[in-house]
Amino acid sequence: MKKLINDPKNVVTEAVGGFAIAHSDIVRAELDPVFVVRSDAPRAGKVGIVSGGGSGHEPLHAGFVGYGMLDAAVPGPVFTSPTPDPIVAATKAVDGGAGVLHIVKNYTGDVLNFETAADLAAADGIEVASVIVDDDVAVKDSLYTAGRRGVAGTVLVEKIAGAAAERGDDLAAVAAIATKVNSRVRTMGVALTACVVPHAGEPSFTLADDEIEIGIGIHGEPGRERIKLEPADAIVARLLGAVLDDMPFAAGEDALLLVNGMGGTPQVELYIVYRRAAEILAERGVTVARSLVGNFTTSLEMQGVSISVLKLDDELTALWDAPVQTAALRWGR
Amino acid sequence: MKKLINDPKNVVTEAVGGFAIAHSDIVRAELDPVFVVRSDAPRAGKVGIVSGGGSGHEPLHAGFVGYGMLDAAVPGPVFTSPTPDPIVAATKAVDGGAGVLHIVKNYTGDVLNFETAADLAAADGIEVASVIVDDDVAVKDSLYTAGRRGVAGTVLVEKIAGAAAERGDDLAAVAAIATKVNSRVRTMGVALTACVVPHAGEPSFTLADDEIEIGIGIHGEPGRERIKLEPADAIVARLLGAVLDDMPFAAGEDALLLVNGMGGTPQVELYIVYRRAAEILAERGVTVARSLVGNFTTSLEMQGVSISVLKLDDELTALWDAPVQTAALRWGR
Incomplete structure (x- = not known):
């Protein structure tokens, strides 16, 4: 450690x-x-x-x-x-x-x-x-x-x-x-690596060099399946597919798309994931009206990402846009 | 990779x-x-x-x-x-x-x-x-x-x-x-792990399980020395000591303290580093007038941190406080 x-x-x-x-x-x-x-x-x-x-x-x-x-x-x-x-x-x-x-x-x-x-x-x-x-x-x-x-x-x-x-x-x-x-709102995540809890001193699980965990929890809890590493676009299709299966959108509806890093993921990777997720939503006629990309709900140094989609309406969009002043999220003041 | x-x-x-x-x-x-x-x-x-x-x-x-x-x-x-x-x-x-x-x-x-x-x-x-x-x-x-x-x-x-x-x-x-x-402004960093450049596919350097690189560059270039892992407070003393040796402060001067994550460092660790750095500055009579903590200049998924200190004056403080609206830094609008 x-x-x-x-x-x-x-x-x-x-x-x-x-x-x-x-x-x-x-x-x-x-x-x-x-x-x-x-x-x-x-x-x-x-x-x-x-x-x-x-x-x-x-x-x-x-x-x-x-x-x-x-x-x-x-x-x-x-x-x-x-x-x-x-x-x-x-x-x-x-x-x-x-x-x-x-x-x-x-x-x-x-x-x-x-x-x-x-x-x-x-x-x-x-x-x-x-x-x-x-x-x-x-x-x-x-x-x-x-x-x-x-x-x-x-x-x-x-x-x-x-x-x-x-x-x-x-x-x-x-x-x-x-x-x-x-x-x-619906979310699904993936882990490429585990993380080490300080007082444990050891990774809470292990993944082989070519394995990823689809549906990982934010404490490293098991997800849906462990698969071989795939290109980012294929992983995005899995995660976002599961999200949209659970909460279908009609064409023309607005979404907030959150691509969340697990803590150890380089920012270029988050934006590669975001790009494909936004494309898939556009292909389905969903308008990505608001976006958030970054490390917001992490698992220490875990490498991985989660994709969240929130179905917006005018009330939620207005409240999202309202001023906020915190250490990690700030706009409008 | x-x-x-x-x-x-x-x-x-x-x-x-x-x-x-x-x-x-x-x-x-x-x-x-x-x-x-x-x-x-x-x-x-x-x-x-x-x-x-x-x-x-x-x-x-x-x-x-x-x-x-x-x-x-x-x-x-x-x-x-x-x-x-x-x-x-x-x-x-x-x-x-x-x-x-x-x-x-x-x-x-x-x-x-x-x-x-x-x-x-x-x-x-x-x-x-x-x-x-x-x-x-x-x-x-x-x-x-x-x-x-x-x-x-x-x-x-x-x-x-x-x-x-x-x-x-x-x-x-x-x-x-x-x-x-x-x-x-002066900066010095440390790496706990290397990172992998995508088109290279291999880490650009290797560190043993108990080694860290003091003075790391943001591309993994060698620093001053490779040492055994130490408690965070000891590492902070090394980094901030080098910074303050190079740019001494008089008691009563104002500083902006930037604790920058290298990309793969959990946020709790950045704040543990920040805490000790702020203490050391206070012990020397320096006022930490402004602070910035987070991933701002990274090396992909590298775990590590850099500490920067900027000697403030009224002009620089006012320009720092002026509104900014970018993806990664935002306040005042």
Whole structure:
């Protein structure tokens, strides 16, 4: 294992500490328990939005804390759910009296710990709603999840729900928007290489020099099949085909196309993937109205990519375009 | 070699093609010869800024084309200089009558080809000035360069010169600002792993499982020394120590601290590096007034990091803060 770390035990606190200094114009960090929160939290009368989950997927979630997106992020240990304690603390820190939305990726540990935290916060008089994200079409029901997994589509849920909260929507409306985004986004990914969790010290799985894993999870969970390496265009056809089989588009509909790097993928490869994905959508008469290409939901240094497609309508497009100011996503201010 | 590509010969054109579709609100691409240009170029009366160099360092340079930064970028083959031809074409495409600045990283091929292109453009009546970037303190004079190499500090030169051009400075003034930034920025990097150039198919060098290369170049050129892996804090002390030895700071001076990932480095590691670098600067009484953390000048999938420090003054800080709207750097609009 070669990593730019000190003690594996301190990876998350040191990274969060550095993040908070680098982005002190936007966020502050609490280190006991660990969470990252907008520096202007709580905002009176605004619905607060909290997300979180295991670390190692950066910039998800702390990179999305700021104006127009999340109010707080709760990073657990690498690839491990945060406990209820920091989730409760983050929820309290962002409660401005209008309630708090939890955006939770669909992993058993995350779901349970956010549920417990929501109950504890409710006992303290904070109204909490929760939306579970489960955009990964690759597999259903596994060792890690009942149902589908939540992956890169989470970024789109967080951005659009964040814009709704920022414009003043109430808790039920923000939760409804988040639910709507989740219902209209699908994702599938591929891994070319595994990654090494610092406290494990070994790759969580192995792929031969000519093998790739189609439908990989963001913790290296198994996907649909392990195949021989193919040209990028063939891989894109597999991933996007699975996405569009699960959520067909009619000609003339608008899509947001997200090509997400897994952390170790060169940017030229992401744009080669994007190019073919955009072509396939155009061939089917789908308008790629908005695009996002980069590392947004990663698996440490894993090489690979996921393709997400969100079916847009005017409301979602307007909320996507609304100003956002976070470490990892910024426009309009 | 496992990469998300089709034919290695088409890596650059396919990636540029995808980039231009994804960011069609900001840029357009020409494919014969290949360059990326602001969609509103040429801007009458504004100094045009062109940069370029071998591909494989993305987002450098095409990711920095847009309002407040570059007017055009010329990507060569992976790790190989573009020929004069596309540089001339890009120079003509951005000439709004106020002249064009070439920002050139200090590699022999880049310098020669940009010089030739400048001569050809001048013969066509375009006033061209050139600034060479040579911020890498690691080595001097090598197989690749006379003098020092140009690395991640290039991003800071491009941003700040771009802001000067956008506010209406004339060619001499924009060139002077670029020269000033180059004179005040220093960088040193480290590699944990090598990268594979697509048309080569093999790593350009090898490192043992416990070895790192201190002072690595962005094409994998040798650095100062190959050592055993150390804790991140010790590596940061080496890199930042070399930078500050070369450009001492007085207590109370302001710095911009750039922690740049080489492409395959997990974001948690970049922030662990940033944290210690910021601590060291604080210990020396230097104020980290601005920060930038992420993948900005990469070497494909290489794992590693570089640390750049720019000595700020009020003028440079104001130009850094000015609005920018590119694929890879955006704020203020």
